[in-house]
Amino acid sequence: MSLRLTTAGESHGPALTCVLEGLPAGLVLEREAIDRDLARRQLGHGRGGRMKIEHDRAELLGGVRHGRTLGGPVALQIRNRDYANWEERMNPWPVAPDVPEVHLPRPGHADLVGTQKYGLSDVRDILERASARETAARVAGGAVAKAFLRALGVEVFSHVLQITSVAAPRRDDLTPAAFADVDESPVRCLDADATRAMVAEIDRLRKANESLGGVFEVRAFGLVPGLGSHVSWEERLDGRIAQAILSIQALKAVAIGDGHEVAGLPGSEAHDEIFYDEARGGYYRETNRAGGLEGGMTTGEPLVVRGSMKPLPTLTKPLRSVDIATHEPAEALRERTDSCTVPAAGVVGEAMVAFVLADAYRRKFGGDHIDDVRAALAAYRERIGWRAPR
Numbered sequence: 001m002s003l004r005l006t007t008a009g010e011s012h013g014p015a016l017t018c019v020l021e022g023l024p025a026g027l028v029l030e031r032e033a034i035d036r037d038l039a040r041r042q043l044g045h046g047r048g049g050r051m052k053i054e055h056d057r058a059e060l061l062g063g064v065r066h067g068r069t070l071g072g073p074v075a076l077q078i079r080n081r082d083y084a085n086w087e088e089r090m091n092p093w094p095v096a097p098d099v100p101e102v103h104l105p106r107p108g109h110a111d112l113v114g115t116q117k118y119g120l121s122d123v124r125d126i127l128e129r130a131s132a133r134e135t136a137a138r139v140a141g142g143a144v145a146k147a148f149l150r151a152l153g154v155e156v157f158s159h160v161l162q163i164t165s166v167a168a169p170r171r172d173d174l175t176p177a178a179f180a181d182v183d184e185s186p187v188r189c190l191d192a193d194a195t196r197a198m199v200a201e202i203d204r205l206r207k208a209n210e211s212l213g214g215v216f217e218v219r220a221f222g223l224v225p226g227l228g229s230h231v232s233w234e235e236r237l238d239g240r241i242a243q244a245i246l247s248i249q250a251l252k253a254v255a256i257g258d259g260h261e262v263a264g265l266p267g268s269e270a271h272d273e274i275f276y277d278e279a280r281g282g283y284y285r286e287t288n289r290a291g292g293l294e295g296g297m298t299t300g301e302p303l304v305v306r307g308s309m310k311p312l313p314t315l316t317k318p319l320r321s322v323d324i325a326t327h328e329p330a331e332a333l334r335e336r337t338d339s340c341t342v343p344a345a346g347v348v349g350e351a352m353v354a355f356v357l358a359d360a361y362r363r364k365f366g367g368d369h370i371d372d373v374r375a376a377l378a379a380y381r382e383r384i385g386w387r388a389p390r
């Protein structure tokens with residue numbers, strides 16, 4: 001039993017669709033929780049004009065009745081309000097007269113190689129699907145995955161660690177309560193001074209026609225030890241998480257825990273020593289450099305995943321490129337765009353991590369009804385003598 005997440009739709013097409021297949025029946029969903037995550041993904045200092053047009057809401061088209069899953073695929077749809085302005089250019093059916101083609105690929109985007117690979121002459125045929133607008137559909141599916149995880153005692157959060165060269169101070173003490181107000185920060189950063197500096201940096205670089213990248217962190221609490229497996233490469237949970245994070249548009253690097261830092265440390269400073277205390281729920285660690293994963297399996301410590309995002313490739317002062325119709329030098333396509341989407345990418349990161357974790361619970365515990373999953377989890381916890389750390 002595994003979970004599958006499929007999205008369909010183009011940035012300026014009629015709608016985005018998400019199908020999440022493999023959930024048990026009987027799971028309670030809340031419309032507000034799904035729409036709240038969609039709204040959180042639209043936030044963040046540095047977003048462009050498009051976010052004033054869109055008010056993302058998910059319509060449930062299948063798999064749910066009276067607020068409970070039925071066990072079949074769950075289908076969610078988010079209408080693109082901007083489609084009203086693109087109806088000719090993005091109509092699924094032929095329009096007359098023909099719409100002019102776009103021939104100016106942006107360095108850093110899928111534009112050039114996409115047209116080569118798919119044998120297309122119009123860059124729009126690639127960029128519409130490559131656009132990060134698609135992540136709205138992932139977030140809708142991720143919100144459903146989060147509901148499943150919450151039913152099993154797991155919560156997933158994110159925050160921004162860095163925007164260009166402005167970094168927040170390191171925090172090793174984060175609990176779920178620390179994330180209560182993270183969305184109040186315009187850059188979704190937990191540190192007030194760093195928030196101010198990040199906002200100023202976005203304003204400074206935006207005025208200079210630049211875009212900005214950065215680093216977000218996703219943390220998951222309440223995970224039972226033993227999700228994933230060491231036995232074969234494709235079952236290692238760190239690999240599955242890395243794939244999910246790097247699949248987010250503009251993500252170029254991923255780290256689990258102190259993944260980057262431990263490469264420069266001696267072994268005695270790189271691992272998390274093992275202790276045991278009945279009162280603390282059994283085995284525990286004083287540190288979590290491994291980010292909650294050892295041997296491709298969860299350890300029971302919080303999962304810590306960082307994603308690094310490159311600056312967005314659509315620039316208001318375009319880079320040099322080539323016209324793919326004439327092969328003459330030209331400036332890359334200039335489109336309305338965001339200058340910084342690291343805060344939004346953190347919300348997408350939550351969705352992708354939630355999906356991979358929900359899938360890991362499905363693989364390990366199976367079950368056709370949510371109560372079957374809970375019973376299997378309870379039996380396993382009993383067998384290994386594990387209580388969720390407080």
Ligand code: EPS
Nearest residue numbers: 050130131132133136314335336337338
């Ligand atoms: C994007 C370009 C911008 C972003 C878009 C991603 O859209 P537009 O071209 O309509 O101004 O706003 O992101 C979203 C619409 C979204 O919902 O995140 C791109 O080229 O990737």
